[in-house]
Structures are given as C-alpha cells and as structure tokens.
Amino acid sequence: MDMQKGTPQDHEIVLSVEDLTVGFGSKVILDQLSLDVRRGEILGFVGASGTGKSVLMRTVLRLLPRRSGTIRILGQDYDQLSEAERTALDMRLGVLFQHGALFSSLTVKENIQLPMREYLDLPQKLMDELAHLKIALTGLAPDAADKYPSELSGGMIKRAALARALALDPDLVFLDEPTSGLDPIGAAEFDELIAQLRDTLGLTVYMVTHDLDSLFSVCDRIAVLGKKRVLVEGTVEDMLAFDDPWVQSYFRGKRARSIVRTEDARP
Amino acid sequence: MNSTALPAASLTTQPLDGGMGERIVLSGAWRNTSLPPVLGAVDELGQRAGGQRLELDFTDVDQIDTSGAWVLKQMMVSAADRGCEVRTRGMTPAMKELIGALPDRLEAVRASAGAKRTLFQRLFEPIGRTVYDFWEDSISAMNILGAAVRGxxxxxxxxxxxxxxxxxxxxxxxxxxxxxxxxxxxxxxxxxxxxxxxxxxxxxxxxxxxxxxxxxxxxxxxxxxxxxxxxxxxxxxxxxxxxxxxxxxxxxxxxxxxxxxxxxxxxxxxxxxxxxxxxxxxxxxxxxxxxxxxxxxxxxxxxxxxxxxxxxxxxxxxxxxxxxxxxxxxxxxxxxxxxxxxxxxxxxxxxxxxxxxxxxxxxxxxxxxxxxxxxxxxxxxxxx
Structure with a gap:
C-alpha cells in the first residue's frame, strides 16, 4: 500500500507471471501461463472448478512448487532474493484464504496483531489501536476484537480475515473467493468494502471469485483461466465479446444476463 | 520501491510566520516499518503542539500507510480538541483520502477484567469446578457406555x-x-x-x-x-x-x-x-x-x-x-x-x-x- 506520488494508473506491473508451468506427477495443471496485474487495479479471476485457479494462487504465493516460469512480485523475483529481502517482500503481501484461516486459539485482535508483533517494532498501545482501526475499517463491530474465530459468523470471519490480511498494510492482496458463503447483501457490502479499501489504501487486489456480481461491480479487469492458461483478460465487454463456449455461457448465462441488463439500465 | 531502502520517517518543527503557532514539516516514509524512530517525538508533540495554529506539511512525505496516517490523525485530533486550528499542506489526493477515511477516535473497547474475586472464590472455585467436571465426565461416560451396549x-x-x-x-x-x-x-x-x-x-x-x-x-x-x-x-x-x-x-x-x-x-x-x-x-x-x-x-x-x-x-x-x-x-x-x-x-x-x-x-x-x-x-x- 504505497501512497507514492503519481497516479495509480501509471500501469506499473505489480505481479507478473511468465510462462508458468505447474503439474503434479504426469498431470499438467497450468501450461505456459502468463498474467500481469497492474498497480491499483482489482483483477477478478474466474474459471471452471478444477481448472487451477487455486493452484495458480498457491503457486504465486509459493505454497506449491512450479516446474518452470518466473513470478515477479512487486518487480522482484523471489528466487533471486536473500532471506531478509524475502521477508520484506512477504510483508507486502496480504492473503485472505477461502475459509479465513484465522488462528483458532487467538482472538481476532491477536490474529491481526500476530504479523505486527512478528515484524514491526511498535509499542503495544499503538498496535492495539491499529488492530482496532483495521477492525473498524473492515466493518466489524468493535466488540468482535476479543472474540475467538469459533464465535464469529461466516461474514465476520471473512472480515476478520481481511483485517488480518491488511495488518501490515500490504501492496498486493490476494482474495480467494471472498464473497462465497455470504448473503447477497453481505457480499455486496464486502465488494464495496474492497473497492473502498483499494481507493483509500491504494491496494492492488487479486481476487479469485465466482460471484458474477463482484465481477461486474468492482473488478477493473477480469481474467479467465481455461485450457491450462489465461484464455482472455480484459473488461466485462471483452468477456462478452470473446468467442469461447465456456466464457460465453459464463458471462451470457441466465444468471449473468440479468446482471448485465440491470447494469445497462443504470444511468 | 524497495522497502529495505525506505527513508525513515522524520519531522521538524518551526514557528509559523505569524508566531501564533507551529509548523511541523514531515518527511520520509511514514510506514509501519519506518515509523518507530519518530513515535516519541509524535507523542510529545501531540501533548503540547500548536498553541493556536498547527500546520502539517506533507510535501516531503514519500509514502504513508494506515499506521502513519493514524499517528498523524491522532496528533491532529488531539490538537483540535485543545482548540487549536489545524491545517495541512501538500497532501496528495490519496493521502487526503486515507487520512479522511480514518475515524477520529476508536470506540475504546476494553475487555472488562471481570469483577474482582475474593481469595475464597479463587481458592475454592477450581475445586468446585473440578468436582462438577468429574461428575459430568462420569455422566457422559455412562451415556456412551449405555448407548454402546444398548445397540x-x-x-x-x-x-x-x-x-x-x-x-x-x-x-x-x-x-x-x-x-x-x-x-x-x-x-x-x-x-x-x-x-x-x-x-x-x-x-x-x-x-x-x-x-x-x-x-x-x-x-x-x-x-x-x-x-x-x-x-x-x-x-x-x-x-x-x-x-x-x-x-x-x-x-x-x-x-x-x-x-x-x-x-x-x-x-x-x-x-x-x-x-x-x-x-x-x-x-x-x-x-x-x-x-x-x-x-x-x-x-x-x-x-x-x-x-x-x-x-x-x-x-x-x-x-x-x-x-x-x-x-x-x-x-x-x-x-x-x-x-x-x-x-x-x-x-x-x-x-x-x-x-x-x-x-x-x-x-x-x-x-x-x-x-x-x-x-x-x-x-x-x-x-x-
């Protein structure tokens, strides 16, 4: 989350994936995949179940090994960094896992403070304030701070996990299905929250999602994964114009049509 | 871009032209990693700064994140509370948006430590609890044994x-x-x-x-x-x-x-x-x-x-x-x-x-x- 002088639209590439190949055993999941994410944008990532969206995200986060290809995050290639530089790079990434992955034995506040304690040299009072600030920013009630994850509802877990992902003020945030399991109103609020945080904190957001509403309402660009690589990336209009049966049925299906129609009807 | 090479946050104060207040010139990166050196000075300024007018000059600030913005916001809010007129200079729109988005103060949530318990309670409560636990354990053990035997x-x-x-x-x-x-x-x-x-x-x-x-x-x-x-x-x-x-x-x-x-x-x-x-x-x-x-x-x-x-x-x-x-x-x-x-x-x-x-x-x-x-x-x- 850099408030660097200069507009966010200067098309700096924050995450670049080149010729990435990932496979398990004899099975190739991603083949020569390339993808760019620009600073300040919200990139929505879609694809049929089982095409490797999660594999790609986990590979970028180095939770899975890759066969070939380079991944540059914030202009840096992880393989060429020293231990200290890797840590510095890790601090600038935030991840919201699909099921929250909050530490169940810590309260929400302690969850948020864990990376702060580990990496920052701030007094406890300021860390407390910052934790409460993140809780407020993500729209959680203040009394959620001292609750344990098992006492939270699904939507609150997502928000708490987002607050933890934002604990160190990252530049790049990975969201894995952030609105899955939320009711439409909660999901819309969450979308708005992400857009708002992008604007205020200057985040770049990489969002894996199946939620058509999120794709249409907050995503600046959409990338579609299929046939082991990125089939197409671009705006909603590009998706609608792209000639591929899966993309067509996804963006022109019954569920999508109603959204497109209401979007068009808006002044 | 390289965060290891971030210039640390720093600030200097100078009297305002009219003599009625102070100008604080901020510079460097006000990020969570580069913040610790100035925290003392910020605290101290927050207590007394201003007089009648306080001007914050953001022109030389390279980067700012929520922790930096929060610290500065706190300083501005406490100065304003003292009846001091607070102004800012040289903020980029992004900084303005970030500082504006932060709440003035947090709803103080202090975990209530619970009513103070007497020595008697502290001594005997665990014993009572253990006895109850033992009783409940025996009941559920019988329950499981019974359910297993029953069918x-x-x-x-x-x-x-x-x-x-x-x-x-x-x-x-x-x-x-x-x-x-x-x-x-x-x-x-x-x-x-x-x-x-x-x-x-x-x-x-x-x-x-x-x-x-x-x-x-x-x-x-x-x-x-x-x-x-x-x-x-x-x-x-x-x-x-x-x-x-x-x-x-x-x-x-x-x-x-x-x-x-x-x-x-x-x-x-x-x-x-x-x-x-x-x-x-x-x-x-x-x-x-x-x-x-x-x-x-x-x-x-x-x-x-x-x-x-x-x-x-x-x-x-x-x-x-x-x-x-x-x-x-x-x-x-x-x-x-x-x-x-x-x-x-x-x-x-x-x-x-x-x-x-x-x-x-x-x-x-x-x-x-x-x-x-x-x-x-x-x-x-x-x-x-």
Missing part, C-alpha cells in the same frame, strides 16, 4: 446390525499395527524384571524362583497393565483426535442430522475393536515378556529353557492367567470411553483439540492404574 450402531429405531468392516478396520489399526511395539516393550520389561529378580534372589541361592516371580507378576499384573497404558497412549489419543476433529468440522452434527447415532457409528466400532484387541495384545505381551525373561534367566543364571518351562508350569496356575486376562476388556472399555468423552468435548479451536487429547491420555492412564488397584483388592478379598 450396536443403533440408528434411532431403525436397527441394522453393526458394520463388521468398521470394527475390523479399527482392529487392524489398534491391534495388528500395535503388535511390534507391544512385543518389543514386553520383551524388555520381562527381561528387566528377570534380571533384577535373579540378582536379588542370588543372595538366597534361590535363583530358580525368578521364574515364579516373572511368571506371576507378568501374567497377573504387569502384562495387562503396561499393554493398557501403551494402548491408552497409542489408540486412546487417536480416538480422541479423530472424534475431536470430526466434532470441529461439524461431521458429528452431520451424522446426527442424518439420523445416525454418533455413538453407534463412531464410538461403538472403536470400543468393540478395543475390547477384542486389548486381551489379544495382552496375550502377545505375556509371551514376549516370558521369552525375554527366559533369555535373561539363561544368560545370567544358566537356567535352561526346559527348566524354565517346567518351573513355570509348576508356578503358574490357570487362575493366575485368568486373573490377568479378565482385566483386559474392562481396561479396553475404560480407555475407549474416556477417549470418546474427551473427543466429544472438543470445541471450535485447534487448541482445545490438543487439550482434550492430553486430557484423554492422562485420564485413561490414571483410570487404568486405578482399576488395576481395585482389581487387586477385589482378588485379595475373594482369595483368587
């Missing part, structure tokens, strides 16, 4: 017999796979008892009685006791962890909703398998221990295997073996029931899983030893 895989009215596959699978896990470690352990225990016994009995010239010693001790007490302790550590913990993690992921609830009794589906096969397997393992353990004793008796005291067997035949009555074996199924039930009770107590967190597994092993070992003592008293009073 093998009782599916709420719809009786379909127990599933042999589940029981056999558990027997494989808890029994067959435990054979090597049980044999090795018992072999060593038998050997150690025989060695120590032989050394002591040598003073009386009664080395041959080491056979009586090992035979009776192993077959009546040590064999079944150590096997049960081993199984409590090995399988009791596994049962608690399995049932506990199923409880955590709502799998137990899923069974309930399907109309299946968790005790029948999850616990009964394990209990049944344990009750079959523990006596069998005890027999294996006894053979291994006697073999170990025979080897040691031969090496240290020159008692040949033939002599050993003959003496053993005279020393050990059939009732001795029965006295030991009878205890095995009871211990199996105790281990299984304690493990299941603790497993079902697991709550939502990973921490509670660890806690219950520990409790399961500790409690089942304790109860197994206690039970062995009760059996010894019982046998003594009926002269068995």
């Amino acid at each position: 093998a895989q009782l599916k709420f009215g719809r009786h379909s017999g127990l599933s042999p596959a589940a029981v056999v699978n558990q027997m494989d896990n808890m029994g067959v796979r435990a054979v090597p470690i049980i044999m090795l352990m018992s072999f060593l225990i038998g050997a150690i008892i025989a060695q120590q016994g032989a050394f002591q009995l040598r003073y009386f010239g009664a080395e041959i009685f080491v056979v009586d010693l090992v035979g009776i001790l192993q077959l009546r007490e040590v064999g079944v006791l150590l096997t049960a302790i081993m199984i409590a550590g090995r399988s009791g913990s596994a049962i608690t962890a399995e049932i506990g993690s199923m409880k955590m992921r709502e799998e137990v609830d899923a069974l309930l909703v399907m109309g299946l009794n968790p005790v029948g589906v999850l616990i009964f096969p394990r209990l049944a398998a344990l009750a079959v397997v523990l006596p069998l393992l005890t027999i294996v353990a006894n053979f291994a221990a006697l073999f170990g004793a025979a080897v040691v008796a031969f090496t240290y005291s020159g008692i040949t295997f033939e002599v050993f067997l003959t003496r053993l035949h005279q020393a050990v009555a059939f009732s001795t073996i029965i006295a030991g074996m009878v205890k095995a199924p009871f211990m199996a039930l105790v281990i299984g029931v304690v493990a299941a009770v603790e497993g079902l107590k697991v709550g939502g967190s990973a921490e509670s899983l660890g806690k219950q597994v520990t409790a399961s092993v500790v409690k089942s070992i304790f109860v197994v030893i206690l039970m062995d003592g009760l059996f010894a008293m019982f046998y003594a009073s009926i002269g068995f």
Whole structure:
C-alpha cells in the first residue's frame, strides 16, 4: 500500500507471471501461463472448478512448487532474493484464504496483531489501536476484537480475515473467493468494502471469485483461466465479446444476463 | 520501491510566520516499518503542539500507510480538541483520502477484567469446578457406555446390525499395527524384571524362583497393565483426535442430522475393536515378556529353557492367567470411553483439540492404574 506520488494508473506491473508451468506427477495443471496485474487495479479471476485457479494462487504465493516460469512480485523475483529481502517482500503481501484461516486459539485482535508483533517494532498501545482501526475499517463491530474465530459468523470471519490480511498494510492482496458463503447483501457490502479499501489504501487486489456480481461491480479487469492458461483478460465487454463456449455461457448465462441488463439500465 | 531502502520517517518543527503557532514539516516514509524512530517525538508533540495554529506539511512525505496516517490523525485530533486550528499542506489526493477515511477516535473497547474475586472464590472455585467436571465426565461416560451396549450402531429405531468392516478396520489399526511395539516393550520389561529378580534372589541361592516371580507378576499384573497404558497412549489419543476433529468440522452434527447415532457409528466400532484387541495384545505381551525373561534367566543364571518351562508350569496356575486376562476388556472399555468423552468435548479451536487429547491420555492412564488397584483388592478379598 504505497501512497507514492503519481497516479495509480501509471500501469506499473505489480505481479507478473511468465510462462508458468505447474503439474503434479504426469498431470499438467497450468501450461505456459502468463498474467500481469497492474498497480491499483482489482483483477477478478474466474474459471471452471478444477481448472487451477487455486493452484495458480498457491503457486504465486509459493505454497506449491512450479516446474518452470518466473513470478515477479512487486518487480522482484523471489528466487533471486536473500532471506531478509524475502521477508520484506512477504510483508507486502496480504492473503485472505477461502475459509479465513484465522488462528483458532487467538482472538481476532491477536490474529491481526500476530504479523505486527512478528515484524514491526511498535509499542503495544499503538498496535492495539491499529488492530482496532483495521477492525473498524473492515466493518466489524468493535466488540468482535476479543472474540475467538469459533464465535464469529461466516461474514465476520471473512472480515476478520481481511483485517488480518491488511495488518501490515500490504501492496498486493490476494482474495480467494471472498464473497462465497455470504448473503447477497453481505457480499455486496464486502465488494464495496474492497473497492473502498483499494481507493483509500491504494491496494492492488487479486481476487479469485465466482460471484458474477463482484465481477461486474468492482473488478477493473477480469481474467479467465481455461485450457491450462489465461484464455482472455480484459473488461466485462471483452468477456462478452470473446468467442469461447465456456466464457460465453459464463458471462451470457441466465444468471449473468440479468446482471448485465440491470447494469445497462443504470444511468 | 524497495522497502529495505525506505527513508525513515522524520519531522521538524518551526514557528509559523505569524508566531501564533507551529509548523511541523514531515518527511520520509511514514510506514509501519519506518515509523518507530519518530513515535516519541509524535507523542510529545501531540501533548503540547500548536498553541493556536498547527500546520502539517506533507510535501516531503514519500509514502504513508494506515499506521502513519493514524499517528498523524491522532496528533491532529488531539490538537483540535485543545482548540487549536489545524491545517495541512501538500497532501496528495490519496493521502487526503486515507487520512479522511480514518475515524477520529476508536470506540475504546476494553475487555472488562471481570469483577474482582475474593481469595475464597479463587481458592475454592477450581475445586468446585473440578468436582462438577468429574461428575459430568462420569455422566457422559455412562451415556456412551449405555448407548454402546444398548445397540450396536443403533440408528434411532431403525436397527441394522453393526458394520463388521468398521470394527475390523479399527482392529487392524489398534491391534495388528500395535503388535511390534507391544512385543518389543514386553520383551524388555520381562527381561528387566528377570534380571533384577535373579540378582536379588542370588543372595538366597534361590535363583530358580525368578521364574515364579516373572511368571506371576507378568501374567497377573504387569502384562495387562503396561499393554493398557501403551494402548491408552497409542489408540486412546487417536480416538480422541479423530472424534475431536470430526466434532470441529461439524461431521458429528452431520451424522446426527442424518439420523445416525454418533455413538453407534463412531464410538461403538472403536470400543468393540478395543475390547477384542486389548486381551489379544495382552496375550502377545505375556509371551514376549516370558521369552525375554527366559533369555535373561539363561544368560545370567544358566537356567535352561526346559527348566524354565517346567518351573513355570509348576508356578503358574490357570487362575493366575485368568486373573490377568479378565482385566483386559474392562481396561479396553475404560480407555475407549474416556477417549470418546474427551473427543466429544472438543470445541471450535485447534487448541482445545490438543487439550482434550492430553486430557484423554492422562485420564485413561490414571483410570487404568486405578482399576488395576481395585482389581487387586477385589482378588485379595475373594482369595483368587
């Protein structure tokens, strides 16, 4: 989350994936995949179940090994960094896992403070304030701070996990299905929250999602994964114009049509 | 871009032109990593800065994140509270948006430390709690035992017999796979008892009685006791962890909703398998221990295997073996029931899983030893 002088639209590439190949055993999941994410944008990532969206995200986060290809995050290639530089790079990434992955034995506040304690040299009072600030920013009630994850509802877990992902003020945030399991109103609020945080904190957001509403309402660009690589990336209009049966049925299906129609009807 | 090369946050103060206040010139990166050096100065300024006017100059600020913005916002808010006029200069739109988005003050949420408790309460509350826990444990243990006895895989009215596959699978896990470690352990225990016994009995010239010693001790007490302790550590913990993690992921609830009794589906096969397997393992353990004793008796005291067997035949009555074996199924039930009770107590967190597994092993070992003592008293009073 850099408030660097200069507009966010200067098309700096924050995450670049080149010729990435990932496979398990004899099975190739991603083949020569390339993808760019620009600073300040919200990139929505879609694809049929089982095409490797999660594999790609986990590979970028180095939770899975890759066969070939380079991944540059914030202009840096992880393989060429020293231990200290890797840590510095890790601090600038935030991840919201699909099921929250909050530490169940810590309260929400302690969850948020864990990376702060580990990496920052701030007094406890300021860390407390910052934790409460993140809780407020993500729209959680203040009394959620001292609750344990098992006492939270699904939507609150997502928000708490987002607050933890934002604990160190990252530049790049990975969201894995952030609105899955939320009711439409909660999901819309969450979308708005992400857009708002992008604007205020200057985040770049990489969002894996199946939620058509999120794709249409907050995503600046959409990338579609299929046939082991990125089939197409671009705006909603590009998706609608792209000639591929899966993309067509996804963006022109019954569920999508109603959204497109209401979007068009808006002044 | 490289955060290792970030210029640290810094600030300087200068009097404002009119002399009515102060200007604070901020520079560097106000990010969470580069913030600590200025925190003291910011605190101090927050207490007194201003006078009538305070001007913050952001022109030289390279980067700012929420922590930097928060610290500055706090300073501005506290100055404004003192009636000071606060102005800013040179903010980029992004900075303005960030600082504007932060709340003025946080709703102070302090965990209420709870009413102060008296010494009496602090002293006796844990004791009372322990007694209640013990009572609840016994109730749920009886509950599980009862449900297991009432019906093998009782599916709420719809009786379909127990599933042999589940029981056999558990027997494989808890029994067959435990054979090597049980044999090795018992072999060593038998050997150690025989060695120590032989050394002591040598003073009386009664080395041959080491056979009586090992035979009776192993077959009546040590064999079944150590096997049960081993199984409590090995399988009791596994049962608690399995049932506990199923409880955590709502799998137990899923069974309930399907109309299946968790005790029948999850616990009964394990209990049944344990009750079959523990006596069998005890027999294996006894053979291994006697073999170990025979080897040691031969090496240290020159008692040949033939002599050993003959003496053993005279020393050990059939009732001795029965006295030991009878205890095995009871211990199996105790281990299984304690493990299941603790497993079902697991709550939502990973921490509670660890806690219950520990409790399961500790409690089942304790109860197994206690039970062995009760059996010894019982046998003594009926002269068995």
